[in-house]
Amino acid sequence: QKEVEQNSGPLSVPEGAIASLNCTYSDRGSQSFFWYRQYSGKSPELIMSIYSNGDKEDGRFTAQLNKASQYVSLLIRDSQPSDSATYLCAVNTNYNNNDMRFGAGTRLTVKP
Amino acid sequence: EAQVTQNPRYLITVTGKKLTVTCSQNMNHEYMSWYRQDPGLGLRQIYYSMNVEVTDKGDVPEGYKVSRKEKRNFPLILESPSPNQTSLYFCASSFGVTGGHHTEAFFGQGTRLTVV
Numbered sequence: 001q002k003e004v005e006q007n008s009g010p011l012s013v014p015e016g017a018i019a020s021l022n023c024t025y026s027d028r029g030s031q032s033f034f035w036y037r038q039y040s041g042k043s044p045e046l047i048m049s050i051y052s053n054g055d056k057e058d059g060r061f062t063a064q065l066n067k068a069s070q071y072v073s074l075l076i077r078d079s080q081p082s083d084s085a086t087y088l089c090a091v092n093t094n095y096n097n098n099d100m101r102f103g104a105g106t107r108l109t110v111k112p
Numbered sequence: 113e114a115q116v117t118q119n120p121r122y123l124i125t126v127t128g129k130k131l132t133v134t135c136s137q138n139m140n141h142e143y144m145s146w147y148r149q150d151p152g153l154g155l156r157q158i159y160y161s162m163n164v165e166v167t168d169k170g171d172v173p174e175g176y177k178v179s180r181k182e183k184r185n186f187p188l189i190l191e192s193p194s195p196n197q198t199s200l201y202f203c204a205s206s207f208g209v210t211g212g213h214h215t216e217a218f219f220g221q222g223t224r225l226t227v228v
Contacts, residue, residue, distance in 0.1 A: 031212070031213055031214070032213045032214040034216060034217075041222075042221075042222075043202055043219035043220060043221055043222050044155070044202070044217075044219050045219070046216045046217075046218075049213075049215075049216055051213045088154065088155065090155075090217075092213075092214040097160070097162065097168065098143045098145060098160040098161075098162055098168075098206070098208075098214070099157065099160065099170065100145065100157060100160075100214070100217065101157070101171075102147075102154045102155040102156070103154055104152060104153060104154035105154050
């Protein structure tokens, strides 16, 4: 079982729609969760971090964390063509080290 | 400008010829890591470092070496590269742990390595 799993996609949504990206993780002791966006050929860049159960909103982006169910999601409202990218879920599994695990990523396409 | 700088950006080499990919950060970060990214597999951690002279293996350390002699630098060394090490490599750094949680990682521009 992979430690961090994402729906592989590709995911395609029309412009203006809500895009929903999901991620599950296997280590129940995980404490820190991140969503990164990666454009083709570029390096990952942080969209949002989340550490506590519930929702965290930043502009058009909302991260949701449910530690009991071991999943974290990212909602993108009013999706724009510029949101077309691969979204990576990352989880730090151990407080005492820097062992960060990434999902394989979900490719999102927003169609005009 | 706060950044993580990797060099070279592109490298084609032959099997067995030792190479080093450099990584430097100017943010005074404690933590640094190396990842490789392959299609369908996502980012996999090769090695990480939590401080000077403190390094540890990640998911896929075989065939790689690292050193952390200075806080800002974290070079990745391939002593005898093989074709299965052809990949896109990223260096990343982060402040570490604050408030009981890990902070975000900042990534370098990437190094595309081809071993023939």
